[in-house]
Amino acid sequence: MSRLxxxxxxxxxxxxDRIRNAAGKVAREVANGHEVIVxxxxxxxxxxxxxxxxxxxxxxxxxxxxxxxxxxxxxxxAGLMALTLQEMDIPARSWQGWQVPLKxxxxxxxxxxxxxPTDNLDAKFAEGMKxxxxxxxxxxxxxxxxxxxxxxxxxxxxxxxxxxxDAERCDIYxxxxxxxxxxPRITDKARRLDRISYEEMLELASLGAKVLQTRSVELAxxxxxxxxxxxxxxxxxxxxxxxxxxxxxxxxxxxVSGVAYSRDEAKMTLVSVADRPGIAAAIxxxxxxxxxxxxxxxxxxxxxxxxxxxxxxxxGQVARAEAALNAAQERGExxxxxxxxxxxxxxxxxxxIGMRSHAGVAAQMFQAxxxxxxxxxxxxxxxxxxxxxxxRKYMELAVQALHDTFGLENAA
Amino acid sequence: MSRLxxxxxxxxxxxxDRIRNAAGKVAREVANGHEVIVxxxxxxxxxxxxxxxxxxxxxxxxxxxxxxxxxxxxxxxAGLMALTLQEMDIPARSWQGWQVPLKxxxxxxxxxxxxxPTDNLDAKFAEGMKxxxxxxxxxxxxxxxxxxxxxxxxxxxxxxxxxxxDAERCDIYxxxxxxxxxxPRITDKARRLDRISYEEMLELASLGAKVLQTRSVELAxxxxxxxxxxxxxxxxxxxxxxxxxxxxxxxxxxxVSGVAYSRDEAKMTLVSVADRPGIAAAIxxxxxxxxxxxxxxxxxxxxxxxxxxxxxxxxGQVARAEAALNAAQERGExxxxxxxxxxxxxxxxxxxIGMRSHAGVAAQMFQAxxxxxxxxxxxxxxxxxxxxxxxRKYMELAVQALHDTFGLENAA
Numbered sequence: 001m002s003r004l005x006x007x008x009x010x011x012x013x014x015x016x017d018r019i020r021n022a023a024g025k026v027a028r029e030v031a032n033g034h035e036v037i038v039x040x041x042x043x044x045x046x047x048x049x050x051x052x053x054x055x056x057x058x059x060x061x062x063x064x065x066x067x068x069x070x071x072x073x074x075x076x077x078a079g080l081m082a083l084t085l086q087e088m089d090i091p092a093r094s095w096q097g098w099q100v101p102l103k104x105x106x107x108x109x110x111x112x113x114x115x116x117p118t119d120n121l122d123a124k125f126a127e128g129m130k131x132x133x134x135x136x137x138x139x140x141x142x143x144x145x146x147x148x149x150x151x152x153x154x155x156x157x158x159x160x161x162x163x164x165x166d167a168e169r170c171d172i173y174x175x176x177x178x179x180x181x182x183x184p185r186i187t188d189k190a191r192r193l194d195r196i197s198y199e200e201m202l203e204l205a206s207l208g209a210k211v212l213q214t215r216s217v218e219l220a221x222x223x224x225x226x227x228x229x230x231x232x233x234x235x236x237x238x239x240x241x242x243x244x245x246x247x248x249x250x251x252x253x254x255x256v257s258g259v260a261y262s263r264d265e266a267k268m269t270l271v272s273v274a275d276r277p278g279i280a281a282a283i284x285x286x287x288x289x290x291x292x293x294x295x296x297x298x299x300x301x302x303x304x305x306x307x308x309x310x311x312x313x314x315x316g317q318v319a320r321a322e323a324a325l326n327a328a329q330e331r332g333e334x335x336x337x338x339x340x341x342x343x344x345x346x347x348x349x350x351x352x353i354g355m356r357s358h359a360g361v362a363a364q365m366f367q368a369x370x371x372x373x374x375x376x377x378x379x380x381x382x383x384x385x386x387x388x389x390x391x392r393k394y395m396e397l398a399v400q401a402l403h404d405t406f407g408l409e410n411a412a
Numbered sequence: 413m414s415r416l417x418x419x420x421x422x423x424x425x426x427x428x429d430r431i432r433n434a435a436g437k438v439a440r441e442v443a444n445g446h447e448v449i450v451x452x453x454x455x456x457x458x459x460x461x462x463x464x465x466x467x468x469x470x471x472x473x474x475x476x477x478x479x480x481x482x483x484x485x486x487x488x489x490a491g492l493m494a495l496t497l498q499e500m501d502i503p504a505r506s507w508q509g510w511q512v513p514l515k516x517x518x519x520x521x522x523x524x525x526x527x528x529p530t531d532n533l534d535a536k537f538a539e540g541m542k543x544x545x546x547x548x549x550x551x552x553x554x555x556x557x558x559x560x561x562x563x564x565x566x567x568x569x570x571x572x573x574x575x576x577x578d579a580e581r582c583d584i585y586x587x588x589x590x591x592x593x594x595x596p597r598i599t600d601k602a603r604r605l606d607r608i609s610y611e612e613m614l615e616l617a618s619l620g621a622k623v624l625q626t627r628s629v630e631l632a633x634x635x636x637x638x639x640x641x642x643x644x645x646x647x648x649x650x651x652x653x654x655x656x657x658x659x660x661x662x663x664x665x666x667x668v669s670g671v672a673y674s675r676d677e678a679k680m681t682l683v684s685v686a687d688r689p690g691i692a693a694a695i696x697x698x699x700x701x702x703x704x705x706x707x708x709x710x711x712x713x714x715x716x717x718x719x720x721x722x723x724x725x726x727x728g729q730v731a732r733a734e735a736a737l738n739a740a741q742e743r744g745e746x747x748x749x750x751x752x753x754x755x756x757x758x759x760x761x762x763x764x765i766g767m768r769s770h771a772g773v774a775a776q777m778f779q780a781x782x783x784x785x786x787x788x789x790x791x792x793x794x795x796x797x798x799x800x801x802x803x804r805k806y807m808e809l810a811v812q813a814l815h816d817t818f819g820l821e822n823a824a
Contacts, residue, residue, distance in 0.1 A: 016468055050488065056428055058495040065498070068506050069491035072484040076462065079481035083470040086477070094480050098510065099556055120556075144511055144532075 001125075004034040005170040007136065007158035010044035012173050012232035013077050016084075022173065023084040025236060030090055030130050037121070037165060039136045039158040040081055042073025049073075063108030067138070067148045071097070074135035074154070082133045092131040093124060097138035097146065102157070104139035104147045111139055111147035113156070116164035134161060152213025159216045163223035170220070170227050171241075172212065177231035178242035179204065179211055181408035182259040186399045189409040193257060194239070197247045200257050201227075203351040203385045212244070220244065247353060255361060256352035256406040259399050265295070266315040267345045267377060267389055270325065271338035275307040282333050283309060283325070290324035292317045295347070296380045296387065309336075310378060312389055315343050345377060346395045349387040350402055362386045368405035374398050413537075416446040417582040419548070419570035422456035424585050424644035425489050428496075434585065435496040437648060442502055442542050449533070449577060451548045451570040452493050454485025459549075461485075475520030479550070479560045483509070486547035486566070493545045504543040505536060509550035509558065514569070516551035516559045523551055523559035525568070528576035546573060564625025571628045575635035582632065582639050583653075584624065589643035590654035591616065591623055593820040594671040599812045601821040605669060606651070609659045612669050613639075615763040615797045624656070632656065659765055667773060668764035668818040671811050677707070678727040679757045679789055679801055682737065683750035687719040694746050695721060695737070702736035704729045707759070708792045708799065721748075722790060724801055727755050757789060758807045761799040762814055774798045780817035786810050 006029065008022045029036050041047075050070045054061050078094040085092035100120060104111035121132050136154030139147045149156050155172060162170035177192060179201065184190040196204075198221035205214045211229055220227045226249075230241025247253070273279060280299070287294055296312040313321055318341050328334050355361045362379075365386055369376060374397060378389040390398055403409065418441065420434045441448050453459075462482045466473050490506040497504035512532060516523035533544050548566030551559045561568055567584060574582035589604060591613065596602040608616075610633035617626045623641055632639045638661075642653025659665070685691060692711070699706055708724040725733055730753050740746050767773045774791075777798055781788060786809065790801040802810055815821065 016465065019469070053428065053488070053492060054495060057431070057492050058499045061495055062498050065491045065495045065506055068508070069488050069495075072487045075484045075487075076465070076481050079477045080465060080469050083466060083473055083477045083481075086474055087470045094477055096480070096558075146508075 001033065001035050003037065003165050003167040004029050005037045005039065005158050005162040005165070005167045006173065007039040007154060007170065008041065008081075008173045008232060009154065009175070010041040010047070011175045013040055013081070014044040016080070018232070019077070019080055019084050022232060023081060023088060025173065025232070026085060026131060027088050027090060028236065034168075035125050036131045037161050037167065038081060038131055038133045039154055039161060040074060040077040040133060041136050041154040043077055046073035046076070064145050067108050068146050071135070071138040071146050071148055074137050078133045078135040082131075085131050085133070090131055091129050092133055093129055094133045094135070095121070096135045098140040098144075100134065102134075102139040102160075104141055104149070106141040106143065106145070106147065108141075108145070108147055110150040111141065113139060113149070113160045116160055118164055121165070152215055155213050155216035156219060159219045159223070159225050159227065162225040163219070167225070170225050172227060172229050173232040174211065174229060175232065176211060176229070177234055177240070178229050179244070179258070181257065182399055182403050183261070186261070186396050187403055189400075189403055191409060193242050195243045195245060195250045196257055197250060197253075197353050198244060199247070199384055200351050200353050201244045203349070203382070204258055204260050217244065250353075253354040254352055254406075254408075255354035255358045256350045256408065257354075258351050259402045259406075259408065260349045260351060261395055261399055262347040263392065263395060264315045265312050265345050265347050265389060266318045267310060267312050267342040268318065268321060269340045269342075270309045270334075270336040271340060272306045272336060273309050274335040275301075275305055279307075279334065280309070282328065284311075286324040286328045286333070287321055290320050292321045292324065296378055296389065298378050298380070312345070312347065312378065318343060342377070344392045345389045346392045347387055347389055348395065348398045348402065349385055350406065351385045352406075353384050355384050355386075364405060365402060368401045369398055372397055372401045374401075413445065413447050415449065415577050415579040416441050417449045417451065417570050417574040417577070417579045418585065419451040419566060419582065420453065420493075420585045420644060421566065421587070422453040422459070423587045425452055425493070426456040428492070430644070431489070431492055431496050434644060435493060435500060437585065437644070438497060438543060439500050439502055440648065446580075447537050448543045449573050449579065450493060450543055450545045451566055451573060452486060452489040452545060453548050453566040455489055458485035458488070476557050479520050480558050483547070483550040483558050483560055486549050490545045490547040494543075497543050497545070502543055503541050504545055505541055506545045506547070507533070508547045510552040510556075512546065514546075514551040514572075516553055516561070518553035518555065518557070518559065520553075520557070520559055522562040523553065525551060525561070525572045528572055530576055533577070564627055567625050567628035568631060571631045571635070571637050571639065574637040575631070579637070582637050584639060584641050585644040586623065586641060587644065588623060588641075589646055589652070590641055591656070591670070593669065594811055594815050595673070598673070598808050599815055601812075601815055603821060605654050607655045607657060607662045608669055609662060609665075609765050610656060611659070611796055612763050612765050613656045615761070615794070616670055616672050629656065662765075665766040666764055666818075666820075667766035667770045668762045668820065669766075670763050671814045671818075671820065672761045672763060673807055673811055674759040675804065675807060676727045677724050677757050677759050677801060678730045679722060679724050679754040680730065680733060681752045681754075682721045682746075682748040683752060684718045684748060685721050686747040687713075687717055691719075691746065692721070694740065696723075698736045698740045698745070699733055702732050704733045704736065708790055708801065710790050710792070724757070724759065724790065730755060754789075756804045757801045758804045759799055759801055760807065760810045760814065761797055762818065763797045764818075765796050767796050767798075776817060777814060780813045781810055784809055784813045786813070
């Protein structure tokens, strides 16, 4: 019998009505002849409530106890979902992480999945269970302690189960109906994509499109799990949502699949740094130690023996970055003449797997921006992505221009 | 090192301030040189919230899923208590039922404890853990499913741990400061008892004094666990609360230790029942099947070959009792001439282990009630208890008169 994994996030199980609605979607797949593994998050708001209790109790909390407390939200939803399915006469059973057992590393609050034995669930499926409801986000370490998987943990749980049980597909039900060519709030020409490759999805996720966590997409790509993103609040058909899959499943790749943006960026420039081997390490090590998430990095030769170094980071981390760099200067580890922070920039990116076989995408992008009078401040490229920093005030304009120039409104 | 079990109920851990207050009491016992096992209930209100979610989801719920959902409240408190203790620099760790593991029967929602292996906790104590915080009310069945222990489950958990770990004492922290000679709301002469025997406590509990659940007292008696009931909201000294212990630990037993009452009783009389062997079974079997909690039973011979049968039950069950008896009459299983229900009675009882060696307690009781003009409707006695049914309007008067006549105000 074919297996399907269905994952419902917090807003999809926010109250009993929504749990019933989600259970209806599960019932439909059971009627279609599937054995289903359902992965649930905590009811929305519950995890934050528990985190607040832990933080109020102990600011420097023990991560083992944090995990024991915070994982309880998913346990409640799993039980309620199993009961709801039973009310619909569907043989269902809930499973907490330790019952499966979903084995993880002991890195509490950020554990990685090491193994999902299939024998317990397989035995129950063989006895007639139609749906196993799994409490997402949690597992068990070798010492018997509860672990949690960190941000996006339930998506990762779902993908890992799909891989372990060789599921036909992993459907991620959420509050949007798929992956779009760009943010529909920026342009009403944004269009839902039927399919997108793992690689493109990874770039879009890391660029700020919040549909799926990067980590779950990476896992799906590694194990070739077909992921479908779709809405909990609409009727489901064969063509609902967006399928995230291998490039081979996408007949005609678009040159550009989407335009992403990240609003709150800052650009920092170290002016006239004494250039020597190891200078980049001398700059970026203290930044990493200070917890600054450096994104783009560009180096220009300015004069003999000296160089300008530019990087971007979230605007909220500028003060921390300045402190770290000034401290390194005082310790004599680096030697710059000036430090300039531009807090009013944003990042706009085009992503597309077709770029690999299509020259000229970057040039077409720069022309489109120039035509709108948008000045480009920093450029970086990867195999399937071109990103630029521009003044924040041009963000919407830039996204709209790029969406138009690459014909995304009409893409297949 | 001596071991102590401390149990905190829902009102004692109702919010973070109260958890901190409770942790302070634990810290004091650690400072006194104890290794401590703390058993916690869910924060007050939480279990009811979870039960309501389950019942709204599925009126005829699967008890296995009920247990999985409802047990999560205790998990949260256990983690928060461990964190609070860690903040006080006390090495503490939380344990859910399955982690101990606290093994139970598979009677979900009313499971009985079968075994508490001590090796896991002993190993951690040996490593330097000072406090093990146990999520009360829950265990694990042989098939790996979560169970709950039913009403009073956390008290029972605490006593079972005290027995398994050979604890010096099991302290039950609650919202009253001990066991009283009678309800202080009825007479301000009520006095806290320093000590009370298991047997007396059992009688008081079953008579409606709500301090401890009958089941946990039974378990304490069987394993000779010294139980102390005391308030979470007062400073603790050596003499706080009431110690529930073996008779041998009580130097000078009082003839009567307490006066208990139960307000909402009904007295039912089957008039002129055809008397034959098996008639009592014919009457009380259908009542039991209808879920009527029959308490006192009295049989009088009224005329040749016929008898009057009187019993008491909670006033809310009268309609159900009438229906069951009339149905049995129609089926020809019994043959009575009339069925009289008196809904306005209450039960008043005196309890005392000294009664066994002291004749005349019942007579003294009846004289005291007669002196106040209180008519006695039904009497039953056991080795350490005399109970009477009287009109409900005399309840306070009867309790006060008995409290006076047995000198409880001044008892040691």
